[in-house]
Amino acid sequence: KAGVTQTPRYLIKTRGQQVTLSCSPISGHRSVSWYQQTPGQGLQFLFEYFSETQRNKGNFPGRFSGRQFSNSRSEMNVSTLELGDSALYLCASSPIQGARTEAFFGQGTRLTVV
Amino acid sequence: GENVEQHPSTLSVQEGDSAVIKCTYSDSASNYFPWYKQELGKRPQLIIDIRSNVGEKKDQRIAVTLNKTAKHFSLHITETQPEDSAVYFCAASIKDKIIFGKGTRLHILP
Numbered sequence A: 001k002a003g004v005t006q007t008p009r010y011l012i013k014t015r016g017q018q019v020t021l022s023c024s025p026i027s028g029h030r031s032v033s034w035y036q037q038t039p040g041q042g043l044q045f046l047f048e049y050f051s052e053t054q055r056n057k058g059n060f061p062g063r064f065s066g067r068q069f070s071n072s073r074s075e076m077n078v079s080t081l082e083l084g085d086s087a088l089y090l091c092a093s094s095p096i097q098g099a100r101t102e103a104f105f106g107q108g109t110r111l112t113v114v
Numbered sequence B: 001g002e003n004v005e006q007h008p009s010t011l012s013v014q015e016g017d018s019a020v021i022k023c024t025y026s027d028s029a030s031n032y033f034p035w036y037k038q039e040l041g042k043r044p045q046l047i048i049d050i051r052s053n054v055g056e057k058k059d060q061r062i063a064v065t066l067n068k069t070a071k072h073f074s075l076h077i078t079e080t081q082p083e084d085s086a087v088y089f090c091a092a093s094i095k096d097k098i099i100f101g102k103g104t105r106l107h108i109l110p
Helices: none
Strands: A005-007 A010-013 A019-024 A031-038 A042-050 A053-057 A064-068 A074-078 A087-094 A109-113 B004-007 B010-014 B019-025 B032-038 B045-051 B056-059 B062-067 B072-077 B086-094 B097-100 B104-109
Touching: A005 A087, A010 A019, A019 A087, A019 A109, A031 A074, A042 A064, A042 B086, A042 B097, A053 A064, A074 A087, B004 B086, B010 B019, B019 B086, B019 B104, B032 B062, B032 B097, B045 B056, B045 B062, B072 B086
Parallel strands: A010 A109, B010 B104
Antiparallel strands: A005 A019, A019 A074, A031 A042, A031 A087, A042 A053, A064 A074, A087 A109, B004 B019, B019 B072, B032 B045, B032 B086, B056 B062, B062 B072, B086 B097, B086 B104
């Protein structure tokens, strides 16, 4: 079975721009969660999608948004980028919704905002 | 609030010795506690998890203990080896979300 795939692996953007990141879950997994990883802050929960609906949301501003398609692939969008948005963005897929079982992580997209 | 505290942030142990990482959580309703290992430049991977109906779980050199009353859980690694060097994250299910601690960087000294 193919693992969780995130594209692109690396991105460099300018302040004020917007960016879209993509995540393809493991086949059969319907839950996709997104995390922001920065040194010293660990993994911070952004949101979870299940069956094309956002089920949970973390404490991030509205500039961070996402969506999920009928094939469970998910995208995350960040608008009006700030320098502080530079981070590794990880997505994770699970077969069921909610925090009840193992999450399988992708390799991440490293976003640098200059 | 939705909080998972993890200590220490850095831990150095001699190869062959044991390592212990401790976490506390805020929500008494939390019922799932996974631990993830992230090697340098790689994705986090689950190494062990425990549910609230169990007090201890062991898998070879790794064990996790849970004290629901105190809202504490700990990871124990025995007979540490060089390949155990990594960042370890504890996590707890809080209101249907997995909330992670900030991580412990474990160094295994030769």
